[in-house]
Amino acid sequence: MLYATPRLTSEDNRVLAELEKMREALRYQVAEPRRWSGHLRRSLIAHAIQGSNSIEGYQVGLDDAVAAVTGEDPMETSPGTWDVITGYRDALTYVQQLGHSREFAWHHMLLNALHFMMMRNELAKWPGRYRPGDIYVDEAHTGRRVYTGPDADEVPALVSELVDWLADGEPDSPLLVRASMAHLNLVKIHPWRDGNGRMSRCLHTLVLARDGVLAPEFSSIEEWLGNGRNTYAYYDVLAEVGGPSWQPANDTGPWIRFCLSAHHQQAQLVRQRLDQAARLWELLDDRARQGGLPERVVSALQLAATGGRVRRTVYQRDEALTDDQAIRDLRALVRAGFLQQHGQTRGRYYVASATLRELAAPALRPREITDPYRR
Numbered sequence: 198m199l200y201a202t203p204r205l206t207s208e209d210n211r212v213l214a215e216l217e218k219m220r221e222a223l224r225y226q227v228a229e230p231r232r233w234s235g236h237l238r239r240s241l242i243a244h245a246i247q248g249s250n251s252i253e254g255y256q257v258g259l260d261d262a263v264a265a266v267t268g269e270d271p272m273e274t275s276p277g278t279w280d281v282i283t284g285y286r287d288a289l290t291y292v293q294q295l296g297h298s299r300e301f302a303w304h305h306m307l308l309n310a311l312h313f314m315m316m317r318n319e320l321a322k323w324p325g326r327y328r329p330g331d332i333y334v335d336e337a338h339t340g341r342r343v344y345t346g347p348d349a350d351e352v353p354a355l356v357s358e359l360v361d362w363l364a365d366g367e368p369d370s371p372l373l374v375r376a377s378m379a380h381l382n383l384v385k386i387h388p389w390r391d392g393n394g395r396m397s398r399c400l401h402t403l404v405l406a407r408d409g410v411l412a413p414e415f416s417s418i419e420e421w422l423g424n425g426r427n428t429y430a431y432y433d434v435l436a437e438v439g440g441p442s443w444q445p446a447n448d449t450g451p452w453i454r455f456c457l458s459a460h461h462q463q464a465q466l467v468r469q470r471l472d473q474a475a476r477l478w479e480l481l482d483d484r485a486r487q488g489g490l491p492e493r494v495v496s497a498l499q500l501a502a503t504g505g506r507v508r509r510t511v512y513q514r515d516e517a518l519t520d521d522q523a524i525r526d527l528r529a530l531v532r533a534g535f536l537q538q539h540g541q542t543r544g545r546y547y548v549a550s551a552t553l554r555e556l557a558a559p560a561l562r563p564r565e566i567t568d569p570y571r572r
Contacts, residue, residue, distance in 0.1 A: 199358055199382045200439070202370055203450040212457045212569045213371050219464040224411050226471050233474040235515070236500060241414040241467065242266050246285055248423025249398050252431070255281045260506045267511050272544070280318040288314040288399055292413055296406030303363040305356055308388075311399060315392050322391040327352050332387050343436055346387035347443040355386045363404070376404035377456035381449065385439045398422065418456070421463040430455065454570060461569040469564055476560040477502060484556065488533055493518070494526050501536055501549040502557035508546050 205213070227234060243262035250257060255278050261271040265286045271279050288311045295301055313325030323329075327349070334344035347355060359382050367375065384397035398419050406413035422431050438452040481498045485491070493516045497507045513523035527547055530536040536547040549557070 198445045199355070199362060200378065200385060200445045200447065200449050202367055202374060202378050203448060203453055205371075205374070205453070206450070208570060209453060209457060212461055213373065215569060216373060216457065216461055216464060219461070219468065220411050220416070223415055223464065223468060223471070226468075227412065227415060231475070231478075232496065233478045233499060236496065237470060237474050238412070238414050239263060239266050240470075240503075240505075241417075241420070242286075242289060244420035245289065245402075245414065245417045246282060246419075248420040249395055250281060250285055251423040252398075252428050253394060257282050259504070263505060264508075267514075269508060269511060272506070272546070281315075284315045284317055285395060285399075288395075289402070289413075292399060292403045292406050295403060296409060296413060301407065303360045305353070305360060308356065308360075308383075308396070308400070311403075312389055312392055312396055315395055315399075316389075319391070323389065324392075327356075327388045328390045332390070334387075343441065344385075344387075344439065345442045346385075352386060352388045355382075356388055359383060359386065372405065372408050372410075373457060373460055374453055376401045377453055378449070379404050380456070381435075381438065381452050384435065385443060385445075415467055416460075418459040418463050421459045421466070427459070458568055458570055462566050465564075465566045469566075473561050474499070477557055480556070480560050490529060490533065491526065494530055497527065497530060497547070498535055498553065501547060502553050503561065504549075506539075506546040506548055507536065 240259075240263065243259060243266050246265060247257055247259055247262040257265075257271075257274050257278060261274045261279075262282065264271055265279075265282050271282075274282065291311065291314060309325040309327075316322055316324035328346075330349050332346040332349075333342055334346075335342050359379070362382075363379060370378075380397045380401035383400050384393055387393045389396065402413045402417045402419065405411070405416040421427055434451055434455045438447055438449050440447055477499055478495060481495045481502065482492065485495055485498065496515055497512045500512075501507050507527070509523050509527060512518070512527065513520065516523070518526070527536065527538075531538055531547070534550055535553045537550050538545065538547055540546055
């Protein structure tokens with residue numbers, strides 16, 4: 198027996214209706230090719246990697262999370278943490294591909310394969326294999342036991358039930374509700390020695406990816422869950438709904454409300470970033486033309502203006518340039534007062550100057566993100 202999907206309230210249905218409209222609008226926005234879309238997609242994937250791993254205590258700066266996405270070396274992250282980050286990156290990349298797979302099927306070994314990608318550098322934790330014994334979750338700062346997983350002998354049957362449900366169960370349930378229930382059940386089954394939280398959040402994203410309406414990077418709530426107070430709320434609602442042990446008869450309504458609120462607020466944030474990216478690109482393109490700079494430099498300016506570090510290799514690859522062209526462009530941006538250079542040779546990168554930050558500020562002014570259940 199799994200944790201069951203709750204009966205949705207009128208408020209849940211209202212929030213779902215709003216989310217459907219937002220998802221449709223986002224789908225149309227991202228379907229039309231825009232020069233800034235690639236940067237935004239990369240940033241959203243990096244935020245998801247950063248957010249989901251921060252929940253487990255693996256901290257990575259956004260610049261290094263972007264480096265993981267682009268295949269660059271980290272600037273600041275330790276080797277052990279980098280292994281964790283790149284493992285999660287590979288799993289998310291696989292999820293993106295599975296979203297388009299015609300031969301896709303839910304199966305035990307699909308979940309174990311994703312787990313292996315995440316945990317491949319820690320063989321003692323049995324990557325890709327179910328745990329052999331009992332498992333417990335203890336509160337980090339107090340040591341208090343907060344959850345005891347089901348007996349190891351029950352794990353294969355419980356995962357089989359979950360896999361069957363993913364394939365055929367409740368097909369009329371709203372997509373976001375199905376993804377949330379998959380997340381809850383997997384994290385409570387706790388099938389592996391480690392990585393259960395990351396796997397459950399990854400499964401949530403995979404269910405959304407299989408829908409095909411919106412790319413997973415525009416649907417994931419991993420960034421939202423990893424953001425400060427939201428992480429504590431996430432743990433609290435899992436404890437409230439899941440109980441201290443496997444208790445599938447519990448009411449899962451609070452969990453669904455929590456996840457729908459998270460999706461709504463993340464969608465507001467993504468929509469805001471899309472609007473900001475469009476305004477900023479137009480502003481920077483106009484300024485580049487005034488300065489006699491080639492249009493292609495706008496991609497470097499936009500990355501720097503949004504707080505990112507510009508690496509020559511990434512800029513060169515993004516714009517399909519030669520080494521000399523990329524170097525000349527970046528030097529021209531430094532001379533024009535838009536970028537500042539840091540580091541030497543392989544460690545060199547560029548950041549926004551005060552002039553560029555001031556120029557970009559009006560386009561990046563944030564809007565308030567609201568909880569749809571608290572209006």
